[in-house]
Amino acid sequence: MGSSIGKRRLARRAAAVFPAVLATGCTxxxxxxxxxxxxxxxxxHLFWVMTIGxxxxxxxxxxxxxxxxxxxxxxxxxAFAFRLIVWCGAAIPTVILAALLVYGLYxxxxxxxxxxxxxxxxxxxxxxxxxxxxxRVRYDLPEGAVESANEILVPVGRPVHLTLxxxxxxxxxxxxxxxxxxxxxxxxxxRITFTATKPGVYRGVCAEFCGESxxxxxxxxxxxxxxxxxxxxxxxxxxxxxxxxxxxxLFIAKGCAACHTIRGTPAxxxxxxxxxxxxxxxxxxxxxxxxxxxxxERFLRHPDAVKPGIRMPAYDMLPPAEIETLAxxxxxxx
Amino acid sequence: MxxxxxxxxxxxxxxGPPTVWALHFAAVYGWAAVACAKATPDDSMFLAAxxxxxxxxxxxxxxxxxxxxxAWQIWGFGRFDPPHAAGTETDRRRFLGFATLLLAGLxxxxxxxxxxxxxxxxxxxx
Ligand SMILES: [Cu+2]
Numbered sequence: 175m176g177s178s179i180g181k182r183r184l185a186r187r188a189a190a191v192f193p194a195v196l197a198t199g200c201t202x203x204x205x206x207x208x209x210x211x212x213x214x215x216x217x218x219h220l221f222w223v224m225t226i227g228x229x230x231x232x233x234x235x236x237x238x239x240x241x242x243x244x245x246x247x248x249x250x251x252x253a254f255a256f257r258l259i260v261w262c263g264a265a266i267p268t269v270i271l272a273a274l275l276v277y278g279l280y281x282x283x284x285x286x287x288x289x290x291x292x293x294x295x296x297x298x299x300x301x302x303x304x305x306x307x308x309x310r311v312r313y314d315l316p317e318g319a320v321e322s323a324n325e326i327l328v329p330v331g332r333p334v335h336l337t338l339x340x341x342x343x344x345x346x347x348x349x350x351x352x353x354x355x356x357x358x359x360x361x362x363x364x365r366i367t368f369t370a371t372k373p374g375v376y377r378g379v380c381a382e383f384c385g386e387s388x389x390x391x392x393x394x395x396x397x398x399x400x401x402x403x404x405x406x407x408x409x410x411x412x413x414x415x416x417x418x419x420x421x422x423x424l425f426i427a428k429g430c431a432a433c434h435t436i437r438g439t440p441a442x443x444x445x446x447x448x449x450x451x452x453x454x455x456x457x458x459x460x461x462x463x464x465x466x467x468x469x470x471e472r473f474l475r476h477p478d479a480v481k482p483g484i485r486m487p488a489y490d491m492l493p494p495a496e497i498e499t500l501a502x503x504x505x506x507x508x
Numbered sequence: 509m510x511x512x513x514x515x516x517x518x519x520x521x522x523x524g525p526p527t528v529w530a531l532h533f534a535a536v537y538g539w540a541a542v543a544c545a546k547a548t549p550d551d552s553m554f555l556a557a558x559x560x561x562x563x564x565x566x567x568x569x570x571x572x573x574x575x576x577x578x579a580w581q582i583w584g585f586g587r588f589d590p591p592h593a594a595g596t597e598t599d600r601r602r603f604l605g606f607a608t609l610l611l612a613g614l615x616x617x618x619x620x621x622x623x624x625x626x627x628x629x630x631x632x633x634x
Contacts, residue, residue: 268617275624279624
């Protein structure tokens with residue numbers, strides 16, 4: 175008795191909570207159902223057409239099964255059975271499949287990088303390389319190329335045209351709120367075009383298993399108004415804010431410069447992410463950690479504990495004071 | 509392959525429409541892949557592939573239509589109802605005709621679906 179009341183209450187509570195969970199699960203910075211870009215809107219539209227259409231057909235088939243199995247007790251005539259098979263078994267499915275095929279094909283130039291006008295007249299051109307387990311980002315500006323990592327700044331309302339590749343294994347570039355997926359394949363250059371329609375910070379992920387830390391290979395896309403975008407990109411193009419001092423000396427002495435570039439300093443390594451403006455990024459290590467002093471210290475001490483299989487050595491042998499200095503220096507690189 | 513024997517029924521005509529479908533499928537996939545692999549900036553290869561796939565689709569549909577018509581004839585233009593299950597030569601021929609006609613319908617729809625992308629996709633990513 176008591177347990178059944180308990181169960182009922184549980185069921186009622188679940189019924190109240192479930193839609194809320196569903197609803198919050200569908201919004202936010204990483205949801206294809208909360209589109210903030212033209213291509214993502216098309217994907218979301220396709221999703222709803224398929225879901226609702228599928229639900230209607232499912233209900234109709236179930237209703238027919240209930241009718242045939244429970245309500246109507248006598249067999250139908252042979253002529254009726256024949257018409258049922260011809261219409262519901264052949265004609266209608268063929269028409270629905272043909273309509274879906276035409277609709278899907280019609281959407282493709284919208285979704286895929288074939289949209290020529292966007293390719294010809296982009297608001298931003300860039301090149302993204304997926305590497306285990308982070309994103310190398312290059313803005314191709316009229317004034318020249320600017321290197322960055324793990325964050326892409328895009329202008330709202332202007333097509334963004336990215337070329338995609340990888341030096342190691344296949345990755346996939348997916349920012350659900352902005353566009354569909356596109357793979358990054360070694361030895362190939364793929365393209366993706368998308369247009370953000372709402373300012374905001376969106377989260378993207380690697381959508382093709384690429385190793386131990388695949389699930390920790392995310393990125394941030396910040397969509398801002400074009401004037402703001404021009405300002406941010408100009409800031410990104412400048413050399414580092416700090417080009418001397420104890421932090422930089424340690425950075426060079428401890429070998430970080432072999433893998434990392436800080437423009438305006440002798441550090442010119444290209445194995446890892448460009449750190450020229452790492453302090454201005456909202457997150458650290460491909461959107462895995464918040465970008466604060468504690469997280470930076472933890473990351474430097476044990477990068478492999480943060481991201482298994484990471485291609486950066488641990489620096490836990492450095493005295494805490496040096497780790498602190500390095501982490502503070504990185505934070506100052508705005 | 510499309511010809512039903514005058515007296516002795518044979519299974520070959522049954523395979524006619526699906527065979528056309530299979531050949532069309534292979535040709536379309538092969539042509540599109542080669543055209544995209546050798547794509548030139550002026551897109552002439554791809555344009556040729558689009559028209560070529562269109563032509564192949566028309567030819568395939570014509571062959572299936574012919575096979576379908578012959579099958580319809582063998583079946584008796586719908587004058588006799590299935591299932592044609594008696595162990596007689598007439599019933600065997602009608603059954604084969606009817607089955608071939610249904611396969612022709614399926615093959616025609618498939619050939620259209622396979623050829624349709626050429627109508628929409630205007631460019632390949634190289
Ligand atoms: Cu990856």
